[in-house]
Amino acid sequence: xxxxxxxxxDVDSRTVQRALAGDQSAxxxxxxxxxxxxxxxxxxxxxxxADAEDLTSQTFMAVIEALPRYQHRNNFTAWIFQIARNKxxxxxxxxxxxGGIHESVADPAQSDALEAVIKHESHVRLKSIxxxxxxxxxxxxRLRYTAELSFVEIAxxxxxxxxxxxxxxxxxLDRLSIQMEAQNA
Amino acid sequence: xxxxxxxxxxxKVMKDVTNVPEPDAEFMNSLRARFIAEGHAxxxxxxxxxxxxxxxxxxxxxxxxxxxxxxxVVLATQPTVVNALKRLFxxxxxxxxxxxxxxxxxxxxxxxxxxxxxTVTVEQAVLNGEKTAVVYTYSLPPDYVFPNASVSTTRAPFxxxxxxxxxxxxxxxxxxSSDCPQCYLRYLMEFAPIPASISEATLEIPDLVAIPxxxxxxxxxIQLKFKPADPSDIAPVIExxxxxxxxxxxxxxxxxxxxxxxxxxxxxxxxALPDGYILYGNTSWTEPAIPPYGVSxxxxxxKDADGMDVPFxxxxxxxxxxxxxxxxxxxYKVGTNFTAPLNLSFAMLASLPxxxxxxxFDPGPNPQLGQKWEINQDVLVNNQIxxxxxxEQAGIEAGFFLFAMQSNSNIVGASVIxxxxxxxxxxxxxxxIPVAGVPFNSGFGYQVPIPQGPLTLTxxxxxxxxxxxxxxxxxx
Numbered sequence: 106x107x108x109x110x111x112x113x114x115d116v117d118s119r120t121v122q123r124a125l126a127g128d129q130s131a132x133x134x135x136x137x138x139x140x141x142x143x144x145x146x147x148x149x150x151x152x153x154x155a156d157a158e159d160l161t162s163q164t165f166m167a168v169i170e171a172l173p174r175y176q177h178r179n180n181f182t183a184w185i186f187q188i189a190r191n192k193x194x195x196x197x198x199x200x201x202x203x204g205g206i207h208e209s210v211a212d213p214a215q216s217d218a219l220e221a222v223i224k225h226e227s228h229v230r231l232k233s234i235x236x237x238x239x240x241x242x243x244x245x246x247r248l249r250y251t252a253e254l255s256f257v258e259i260a261x262x263x264x265x266x267x268x269x270x271x272x273x274x275x276x277x278l279d280r281l282s283i284q285m286e287a288q289n290a
Numbered sequence: 291x292x293x294x295x296x297x298x299x300x301x302k303v304m305k306d307v308t309n310v311p312e313p314d315a316e317f318m319n320s321l322r323a324r325f326i327a328e329g330h331a332x333x334x335x336x337x338x339x340x341x342x343x344x345x346x347x348x349x350x351x352x353x354x355x356x357x358x359x360x361x362x363v364v365l366a367t368q369p370t371v372v373n374a375l376k377r378l379f380x381x382x383x384x385x386x387x388x389x390x391x392x393x394x395x396x397x398x399x400x401x402x403x404x405x406x407x408x409t410v411t412v413e414q415a416v417l418n419g420e421k422t423a424v425v426y427t428y429s430l431p432p433d434y435v436f437p438n439a440s441v442s443t444t445r446a447p448f449x450x451x452x453x454x455x456x457x458x459x460x461x462x463x464x465x466x467s468s469d470c471p472q473c474y475l476r477y478l479m480e481f482a483p484i485p486a487s488i489s490e491a492t493l494e495i496p497d498l499v500a501i502p503x504x505x506x507x508x509x510x511x512i513q514l515k516f517k518p519a520d521p522s523d524i525a526p527v528i529e530x531x532x533x534x535x536x537x538x539x540x541x542x543x544x545x546x547x548x549x550x551x552x553x554x555x556x557x558x559x560x561x562a563l564p565d566g567y568i569l570y571g572n573t574s575w576t577e578p579a580i581p582p583y584g585v586s587x588x589x590x591x592x593k594d595a596d597g598m599d600v601p602f603x604x605x606x607x608x609x610x611x612x613x614x615x616x617x618x619x620x621x622y623k624v625g626t627n628f629t630a631p632l633n634l635s636f637a638m639l640a641s642l643p644x645x646x647x648x649x650x651f652d653p654g655p656n657p658q659l660g661q662k663w664e665i666n667q668d669v670l671v672n673n674q675i676x677x678x679x680x681x682e683q684a685g686i687e688a689g690f691f692l693f694a695m696q697s698n699s700n701i702v703g704a705s706v707i708x709x710x711x712x713x714x715x716x717x718x719x720x721x722x723i724p725v726a727g728v729p730f731n732s733g734f735g736y737q738v739p740i741p742q743g744p745l746t747l748t749x750x751x752x753x754x755x756x757x758x759x760x761x762x763x764x765x766x
Contacts, residue, residue, distance in 0.1 A: 127333030
């Protein structure tokens with residue numbers, strides 16, 4: 106839990122400058138670093154490959170447009186995930202406008218795709234508890250475990266302090282742990 | 291209380307549970323090629339724009355001077371062409387921006403009901419002529435145990451008025467509840483408006499959302515009382531609605547909207563925040579040939595009254611276009627360090643279907659990455675000449691070609707497709723704000739092996755940089 110992100114993602118200012126200058130290897134590096142995490146993040150929210158692909162495409166096309174305005178503060182990950190998050194929010198906002206209550210409260214953690222990977226009983230129990238988290242908590246879980254962001258990156262993205270993010274996730278895990286154990290009792 | 295599971299073990303399970311399927315490799319490769327190619331094209335375009343900016347600025351200055359003179363004449367002869375109307379909007383936490391053009395009422399006070407350790411609190415209600423918004427939270431008893439078989443049946447909440455009328459829920463969304471640690475859920479629901487003569491209603495919640503069946507009390511009934519809102523209930527949001535000045539183009543006139551080719555760019559409202567302002571607006575058009583999302587209004591620069599550039603950032607526009615609607619919404623955030631008024635200068639781009647036009651290109655038997663081919667063909671597209679200059683196999687993987695083009699018209703972008711071969715991906719060169727006459731790129735990706743030439747690329751779409759000065763003036 107206290108370990109930092111195991112898959113360190115980092116894009117330095119030089120890479121950004123090279124990408125801005127049209128350096129294809131720098132653009133490839135950015136894509137290769139973030140494409141899968143961003144796809145996973147979108148998939149965890151929308152629960153299907155088609156929408157996840159669409160949102161991933163939208164995210165990277167928006168990155169091209171926004172890159173000239175990026176100001177490097179060692180926060181590229183937070184910056185690019187903020188773009189991804191905005192695209193996801195737009196997607197859901199559009200759906201909410203025309204959806205009923207059941208679509209609105211649909212839980213991304215209960216998607217069909219996730220069903221395929223949940224094989225163990227403990228997973229089933231955890232899943233049943235995860236859908237009780239509120240949207241803020243689920244977002245923290247997505248960013249930490251699906252997108253595999255570090256606490257620092259999540260904090261930068263959400264405009265919160267790193268320690269606060271770390272404690273929030275710890276509290277969620279502690280609560281889930283207790284609830285899972287209670288189900289076992 | 292049982293011993294909790296060790297966090298490291300739970301974290302491992304959590305990673306498994308939150309795992310998602312791997313993306314499709316073909317999609318990832320296609321997007322990769324497109325991203326690299328369009329990023330490359332965008333960089334080239336930005337460089338060209340920088341080089342030409344000085345010349346462009348000089349041309350723009352002369353153009354604006356002439357247009358300002360025209361506007362002064364129009365205003366002098368038609369003093370009613372510019373009209374202004376201000377309305378107030380309000381902002382309520384957890385509810386959002388609300389219309390205050392009709393009387394707004396709110397909950398007299400939060401209402402909390404506790405049953406069997408479950409606590410439901412209706413925190414806020416906002417009633418106006420458009421809707422009734424109700425926000426509630428609930429918390430679980432400390433000793434609540436989730437059953438193994440967690441089937442949740444959620445019947446929809448509704449409002450009951452004193453005369454027995456039921457108002458069904460229209461939509462509902464989760465709302466952030468990080469400020470309420472004990473809350474398991476915060477929920478914003480919308481119902482039809484309640485007549486102003488009715489000051490009470492009963493919120494009926496048949497089932498708590500996401501609670502397993504038969505583990506919590508059902509059929510909650512919570513009495514709500516409403517009162518007229520006072521200023522402390524609602525943060526100010528200032529909406530600006532200004533009558534469009536038909537075809538007038540100006541920077542000096544107090545005009546908030548201009549209308550050219552059926553397009554109107556409008557600054558709708560702003561929200562004052564402690565660290566700045568969010569400006570909300572929309573761009574609409576009437577030309578049916580331009581499809582939904584076919585117009586893009588890009589904010590190029592903001593200058594304040596002292597002529598200083600004012601930094602800005604994109605903000606959440608808060609709403610999407612309706613299906614088929616010829617309107618896009620935008621929002622930008624600025625800080626507080628400026629001298630009002632601000633002039634927001636936009637570039638206005640419109641995408642139109644191409645009426646045909648094609649060119650041929652032969653990559654030869656063994657095209658190499660980075661290889662360039664001279665094409666030099668003039669193509670008639672929508673009655674304008676597009677010069678197709680070169681082709682380049684760009685990107686990292688084989689198959690993606692960028693076609694450099696240029697037009698002396700206001701065509702600043704295009705999409706092409708090979709009708710005879712299935713695409714890997716395609717699209718016009720993006721990024722930056724285009725300048726008429728400057729070369730642009732259009733890409734098309736072939737599946738490998740790349741088909742033998744000659745290949746025919748057909749125009750499907752052109753992007754136009756619309757003339758006119760799309761400047762909006764705003765003061766806090």
